Amino acid sequence: MSNLNLKAKKETTYDAIVIGSGASGGWAAKELCEKGLKTLVLERGRMVRHIEDYPTASKAPWEFEFRGTVPIDKRSGLSAGRWQTEETMHWALAEDEQPYIEEKPFRWFRGYHVGGKSLLWARGTQRWSDYDFEGPARDGFAVDWPIRYKDLEPWFRHVETFAGFCGSQDGLAELPDQVVQPGFELSCIEKYYSDQLKTLYGNRHLIQGRMAHLTDPQEIHKQQGRNQCQNQKMCRRGCIYGGYFSSNAATIPWAEKTGNLTIRPDSVVESIIYDEEKGKAIGVRIIDRHTKEAMEFYSKIIFVNASTINSNAILLNSKSNRFPAGLGNDNGLLGKYLGSHNYRGGGSATYEGFFDKAPVGQHPGHAYVPRFRNVFKQDTDFLRGYAIGMSGSRRLGSDTSMIGHQLRDNLLNKEYGVWTMSAWMQGEMVLEEDNHMRLSETETDKYGIPKIVMSVEWKENDDKMTKDFMEQQQEMFEKMGFKNISVRDSGNPPGSDIHEMGGVRMGHDRKTSLLNKYNQLHACPNVFVSDGACMTSTSTQNPTLMFMTLTARAANYAVDELKKMNL
DSSP: OHHHHHHHHHTTEEEEEEOOOSHHHHHHHHHHHHHOOOOEEOOSSOOOOTTTTOOOTTTOOGGTTTTBOGGGOOOSSHHHHHHOOOGGGGGGOOOOSSOOESSOOOOOOOOBBTGGGGGTTOOBBBOHHHHTTTTHHOOOOOOSSSHHHHHHHHHHHHHHHHHOOOOOOOBBBOOOOOEEEOOOOOHHHHHHHHHHHHHHHHSSOOOEOOBBOOOOHHHHHHHHOOOOOOSSSSSGOOOOOBOOOOOOIIHHHHHTTTOOOOEEEEEEEEEEEEETTTTTEEEEEETTTTTTEEEEEEEEEEEESSSSHHHHHHHHHHHOOOOSSSTTOSOOTTTEEEOOEEOOOOEEEEEOOTTTTOOOOOSSEEEEEESSSSSSSOOOOOOOSEEEEEEEEEOOOOOOOOOOHHHHHHHOOOOOOEEEEEEEEEEEOOOOSSSSSEEEEEEEOTTTEEEEEEEEOOOHHHHHHHHHHHHHHEEEEEETEEEEEEEEEOOTTTTSSOOOOEEOHHHHHTOOOOOOOSSEETTTEEEEEEEEGSSSOOOOOHHHHHHHHHHHHHHHHHHHHHHHOOO
16 A cells, blocks of 8 residues: 555655746746646636637627627626626636635636636736835835846846737836837827827826737747737637737747646646644645545645635635744735736727728727826825826717618728827725635635635725826826817726736835745745745836746745755
């Protein structure tokens, strides 16, 4: 029997285990496999293969029974609110998959399948600057980041070169230039807005959105089997061209080519196994999603990339005599200082001009106004700031107030309306200790794992920031001659932006943080957390590039430490 046990353990032992297959998990797998480590990727959702498992990709509206609308009797699942179209129903979660407790209102969107939310993301990719890293130290909220821009700059280049981004070189200190291919051209109304911003304000800029799309594929992208973005704007269905970056199109196939990757889908991670005698983590416990069988896998290092909330939950549930409050949680801060981006503010306006111009075709990008509040000094009554996403359009439409022949003729002969500009804020939520998540002491899910309790709310700083966005956006529209101006506070709860961050933050001091500058748990150095859970602050940029960059850096460090026999 002992020999059988030894054989079974050998078959379930790897050099590294990666929990999660999304944007950061895919990068961990790629880097570890390239360096020769036999790596197991555990994904709680189903297998999704690039191209073959995108059932609605490139389908025209008339190919759907109800032109994409889902009948009421078929609307169900935990992601019903966001994915209730026939084009994206294949990503929906079952109603009973992972219910959570909202102590305070919170919207939690998930991607439980191989590739995770890298198949669903909005694909915005902007670098951080030192103004972002220095925010907490400057205003005293949260703790100081243990890294600065110079630490990540070579890793930004590493990730950008492989993944393939597009955009412009803008020479802005607050938004460092990147490795980019040609960006999506601004429309005439967006160019007008950009020129007016420079003239009226000087320190505000509207630029091409930097996006994870290939507009001029390089040799490295061709080796991945990817092609140029076709501007279909069907990205969330899955892209058969690999025109935008996803784990499925890029990092996972690259890792598979090494022969060092094993992917196990349908594997719900219950906890990380800590060996009291060895003083380190030795493996991961899972529950098979279909059979409910409990299993264990073993490795020298573990990367936790299950997406922010689940990464926190896994660590909180990884209890032992050494860590009764969760793995690495000596200071009791695990799950605390949790937040997201503030997307509450929105606006729109029309412009009566450029009637001789109309948009030709479409593209999946948008314009972007980098943060201009509290960048170089504190100049408002709230902390940090916000970026603004913007999009200009001129739509074809018809007067449908008629009946009979006139209505028919109007529908058949559409005319262009006026130009419209839309705006939406992406504000930095200052992370505070009482904004947290924890595990329920009384309720479990269908796998027997404690339910997650979400307790995150907007603070006065978020209210002030939203008010400032609305005032500034109103003013900018007015000064530029726009009409029919509307600015609003949606009142949507935290999580609506799908940019959850924090709970396992990085820092210098193990008394006030969970991770060091290389994303290692202070108290358990062979466990790395490099997804959104590791974030010390949120800044205003779309966060996925940061997750991927931190992961690539941490994975290479982990390999070096293994070689030195430090882990």
